[in-house]
Amino acid sequence: MEMTPRAPGHALARPEPSQADVDEFSRLSAEAASAVAVLSAVWQGRDYAGTVGSFLTVSWDPPTMLASLYAESRLAAAVAGSGRWALSVLPYGHKSVANWLASPGMPLEGLLERVPFRRGELTGAAVVDGALAHFELETADIHPAATHLLVVGTVVGMGSTAPPSEAMDPLLHWGGDYVRLAGRG
């Protein structure tokens, strides 16, 4: 059911986008809501962890996931260096954990002191207590893409520790804010 020949919108400046294009893309891309997870790794004896919205399930069989991490971040270095990592999908009640681990410049010392966690059996990485789902992964591939690294991981362990009261209430990110589903909590 074609409405009119052309969609309203505009082309980006080529080959380099303008700052206005980048700003508009940032705004428009925030229209795509995402789940919120903590990604963690242990590297050279230290814990690294950060809040991520850029992850997805690639394949059910073999169980495979992907996370997109800013290539210059400490977390990307830790994941690339360790080869093992964990993802903990957060319930809405963990919004303060998401906020705490969302600051890129945070000192590593004490990073996890405010975060209830246990260590994953297979990776040693921090698994957030009360996560809707958690996954332990071994890196299968890393692909650079623009400013980021696409880290593809094979799932080696999984579980869930969310109490029933939080199990139906995922934390979401949309339009630059944390939000929740209708009819939950």
Add this chain to the structure above:
Amino acid sequence: MEMTPRAPGHALARPEPSQADVDEFSRLSAEAASAVAVLSAVWQGRDYAGTVGSFLTVSWDPPTMLASLYAESRLAAAVAGSGRWALSVLPYGHKSVANWLASPGMPLEGLLERVPFRRGELTGAAVVDGALAHFELETADIHPAATHLLVVGTVVGMGSTAPPSEAMDPLLHWGGDYVRLAGRG
């Protein structure tokens, strides 16, 4: 704040996951909510389109996105063959469009007859009318990952055609169902 030494959960069978592992992974990975979009391409003169939840923004500058497509699907073949595609992020009011385009076995003839769309200026691909945001992309890289292809695209055009009444009400997928945000609509 480490609670106990080990997280509850379990290791997957190696090297091949069991069917029970695959089923549990499918259930647990559905805990990660996602936006819902229509991905489209024109290839060899025909329209291809499908509902996708596996896409994300990789980089703001240069504007870059990624979609994960089942490698054996017609849509993946069309995207790989065309090198140009579009993503339309759907509002909740477009749930019927999402359902319509979610069936993998649908005949191509008439595929878009029930879908209000216009053609993207830069790709010719169908852009769904009323999308919260739409993006036109040129493929920058394709990486095989397990059963899927990770298609990385450079954003060459973008816009939004959602009416104000739908602009705050994204369509989401969570736990196997279409859902919406609290306080919308």
